[in-house]
Amino acid sequence: MRRLVGVTVVMAGMALAFWLVLGPSSDWEGAARIMRFALLLSCFLVIGGGVRLIFPDKSEGEAAETYR
DSSP states (O other), X not given: OHHHHHHHHHHHHHHHHHXXXXXXXXXXXXXXXXXXXXXXXXXXXXXXXXXHXXXXXXXXXXXXXXXX
């Protein structure tokens, strides 16, 4: 289930990034252009978060180890 959510998040982030780069947002000027760039950078964070959902650092069956 977690991997399906991760794939969905990655696809949504990629779709928004492609729209921002190639879509009809070329008429944005001034502050809107900076906001578009910030939104594009946040798309990369969303894609990275989705990848972490697909490939977690620890496996689900592995017990958490505590160090003292």
